[in-house]
Amino acid sequence: MRFPYPYPRGWTPRVFFQGGRCRPRGESASPTTDDHPLIRVSTGRRDSAMKKTQVFYCFLPYRFFGVVPALFFFLGCNGGPDRQAVQPERLSLRVVAAYPHDPEAFTQGLLWHAGKLYESTGLRGRSTLRRVDLQTGRVEQRVALDGKIFGEGLGLVGKRLFQLTWQSGKVLIWSLDDFSIIGEKPYSGEGWGICFQRGVLYMSDGSDRLQLRDPVTFREEGRVAIRSGGRPLAKLNELECVDGLVYANVWQKDEIVRIDPAVGEVTGIINASNLLTPSERKKADVLNGIAFVPETGRFLITGKLWPKLFEVEIVARGDGL
Numbered sequence: 001m002r003f004p005y006p007y008p009r010g011w012t013p014r015v016f017f018q019g020g021r022c023r024p025r026g027e028s029a030s031p032t033t034d035d036h037p038l039i040r041v042s043t044g045r046r047d048s049a050m051k052k053t054q055v056f057y058c059f060l061p062y063r064f065f066g067v068v069p070a071l072f073f074f075l076g077c078n079g080g081p082d083r084q085a086v087q088p089e090r091l092s093l094r095v096v097a098a099y100p101h102d103p104e105a106f107t108q109g110l111l112w113h114a115g116k117l118y119e120s121t122g123l124r125g126r127s128t129l130r131r132v133d134l135q136t137g138r139v140e141q142r143v144a145l146d147g148k149i150f151g152e153g154l155g156l157v158g159k160r161l162f163q164l165t166w167q168s169g170k171v172l173i174w175s176l177d178d179f180s181i182i183g184e185k186p187y188s189g190e191g192w193g194i195c196f197q198r199g200v201l202y203m204s205d206g207s208d209r210l211q212l213r214d215p216v217t218f219r220e221e222g223r224v225a226i227r228s229g230g231r232p233l234a235k236l237n238e239l240e241c242v243d244g245l246v247y248a249n250v251w252q253k254d255e256i257v258r259i260d261p262a263v264g265e266v267t268g269i270i271n272a273s274n275l276l277t278p279s280e281r282k283k284a285d286v287l288n289g290i291a292f293v294p295e296t297g298r299f300l301i302t303g304k305l306w307p308k309l310f311e312v313e314i315v316a317r318g319d320g321l
């Protein structure tokens with residue numbers, strides 16, 4: 001369906017309607033995005049302006065064509081028969097290898113770069129940034145954060161590591177090479193997990209929304225609401241950006257979701273239970289840590305105070321754990 005009027009300048013249909021409940025007919029709700037137009041869906045004054053414009057354009061059919069065509073328009077736009085919820089694909093994990101992981105590491109952020117693991121750990125007095133050897137679990141380099149700071153998610157932008165510390169209201173920016181501090185940026189609200197791709201930092205905050213932030217200013221430039229099977233999905237935690245998609249583990253669940261941020265839909269739910277043995281689970285906290293290894297196409301998975309880190313492949317449900 002094509003709308004019989006021009007869109008507001010600079011807004012594509014997807015962007016225009018992403019913030020509301022509308023989606024043009026024929027627009028696929030499934031993945032793939034080569035860029036991120038959602039960067040334009042913003043908060044604050046621009047968000048307010050967008051809503052006003054959306055109301056104006058949604059009422060346009062009524063003004064020109066009368067009640068009946070307008071009714072059909074709204075049915076098609078606001079939850080008509082083609083506004084089907086995307087049903088996520090059910091997936092599982094196949095463990096390729098298990099490696100030692102520091103059981104004292106309260107893992108909050110995990111990423112892979114050039115053959116090494118980078119990890120952010122939390123808890124006051126125990127928060128660190130560390131570089132870890134995968135095979136041995138040995139911590140090759142670490143920086144202890146100030147005792148008052150609670151480390152959170154970790155993202156990489158070029159040669160800069162972004163470590164969230166939302167309880168302190170700032171993101172710490174470190175040099176990838178020597179862990180020297182480069183700077184910090186303030187932000188408000190919570191910040192749990194973070195990852196970077198295609199010019200955008202994605203940040204979870206415990207809600208069902210992902211914030212889109214500028215990698216230079218760290219300003220919030222937009223938000224996208226995440227739905228799974230038609231319902232909001234909250235408590236998104238540690239993140240991993242892979243090929244335009246965002247993988248997130250859900251707090252207090254042995255579950256990883258695959259999100260298409262261009263449409264705000266969960267396209268896959270990955271069962272990540274049974275990685276630890278029952279005795280290992282007793283001392284461990286929740287699953288929290290996803291890193292993608294581009295060299296192998298596999299993921300590395302661990303959790304808070306987990307004694308192991310797992311190299312895994314994502315497989316169809318029934319073929320894995």
Ligand SMILES: [Ca+2]
Pocket residue numbers: 109110111195238239240241289290291
């Ligand atoms: Ca990650």
